[in-house]
Amino acid sequence: MRIIAFITDACAVREILSHLGEATSPPPVVLARGPPLWEMADADQGEFDPPAQPIPDYEFDQRIAC
Secondary structure, three states, rough: EEEEEEOHHHHHHHHHHHHHHHOOOOOOOOOOOOOOOOOOOOOOOOOOOOOOOOOOOOOOOOOOOO
16 A cells, blocks of 8 residues: 555545544544552551562672673
8 A cells, every 4th residue: 555645635534534424523622641659548647559679588789790
């Protein structure tokens, strides 16, 4: 498939879209949603944090390569 024409006339684009049964106006703008709710409903703030990783039981130095 390759591009053989590029239509810039708004009236022609509207007529083509209506002939094809497509929407001729942009979709309505919706409000952005809030951040995900990570806290459980009955937990206090900071008590439950799924992405947090526990502190390891051993000392780890990234400078040492095995």
